[in-house]
Amino acid sequence: MKLGDIEIQAVVENKFKLDGGSMFGVIPKSLWSKLCRPDENNLVDMDINPMIVKTGRDILILDTGFGDTLNERQTKIYGLTQTSRWENILVEESIKPEQVTGVILTHAHADHAMGAFKRGHDGSVQLRFPNAKYYIQKREWQDAMNPNERTAATYIVEKLRLLEDSGKLVLLEGDTELFPGVSVKVIGGHTPGMQAILIDGGGQRVIYPGDLMPMAAHIKIPYVAAVDLDPITTMNQKRWLHEKMLKEDWIIAFDHDRQFKLAKFRQDENGKIVPVGV
Ligand SMILES: [Zn+2]
Numbered sequence: 001m002k003l004g005d006i007e008i009q010a011v012v013e014n015k016f017k018l019d020g021g022s023m024f025g026v027i028p029k030s031l032w033s034k035l036c037r038p039d040e041n042n043l044v045d046m047d048i049n050p051m052i053v054k055t056g057r058d059i060l061i062l063d064t065g066f067g068d069t070l071n072e073r074q075t076k077i078y079g080l081t082q083t084s085r086w087e088n089i090l091v092e093e094s095i096k097p098e099q100v101t102g103v104i105l106t107h108a109h110a111d112h113a114m115g116a117f118k119r120g121h122d123g124s125v126q127l128r129f130p131n132a133k134y135y136i137q138k139r140e141w142q143d144a145m146n147p148n149e150r151t152a153a154t155y156i157v158e159k160l161r162l163l164e165d166s167g168k169l170v171l172l173e174g175d176t177e178l179f180p181g182v183s184v185k186v187i188g189g190h191t192p193g194m195q196a197i198l199i200d201g202g203g204q205r206v207i208y209p210g211d212l213m214p215m216a217a218h219i220k221i222p223y224v225a226a227v228d229l230d231p232i233t234t235m236n237q238k239r240w241l242h243e244k245m246l247k248e249d250w251i252i253a254f255d256h257d258r259q260f261k262l263a264k265f266r267q268d269e270n271g272k273i274v275p276v277g278v
Pocket residue numbers: 107109190211
């Protein structure tokens with residue numbers, strides 16, 4: 001899709017399954033299962049949807065998926081059902097990894113940050129986009145590098161350390177414009193340092209809000225994942241996003257939806273907010 005001079009493309013890096021209960025928090029299964037059908041193990045299917053942004057000067061990647069350097073145990077824990085599609089995606093989009101100048105991470109959870117790495121021919125772990133700078137909030141980075149008992153399963157610290165040691169990491173402190181038309185805004189909730197990425201062009205705005213609203217099934221305010229560290233902040237930010245989506249006609253890029261990659265919101269005759277694909 002074109003936003004003035006900026007071109008954006010949602011891509012599917014991988015597919016995975018997570019426990020439905022952990023994805024919908026306090027919502028009873030009898031309700032969430034109507035929106036999201038679980039399998040016999042109570043797992044729900046999710047896509048991993050990074051975005052490619054071409055500004056005319058820069059090629060940017062928003063979140064990176066899981067990548068292909070996970071071990072067997074991690075692959076099983078995260079319910080990955082196939083291998084990383086990064087190689088295919090880059091061929092399909094006619095992008096050489098060296099051309100990518102910026103990678104913006106909403107947060108450092110494994111399904112968002114581990115695609116920053118690839119397995120080299122010699123088996124070593126390397127940066128997938130060798131010439132890019134990697135942008136993330138400083139707060140998120142500190143939390144990721146010092147996980148607690150609750151967050152330890154979501155961050156792969158030994159890999160993140162490779163990124164830190166590469167000298168390519170840029171730690172942000174708050175909201176800022178990183179490239180013309182591309183800015184970040186701290187959202188919190190899911191993790192205290194999670195940021196949304198905003199893309200502005202041609203009078204339109206796209207928001208890539210990370211795991212604030214991972215799927216269209218999470219549009220309703222209380223449909224908040226149990227893994228969110230501060231669910232009240234998530235609900236407040238969702239309320240804010242509803243208003244922007246409806247009143248200012250923003251476009252949302254869902255990071256885990258199977259059906260909707262980019263959508264606008266409309267209110268139906270009963271006041272219910274429904275996604276409309278764009
Ligand atoms: Zn996450």
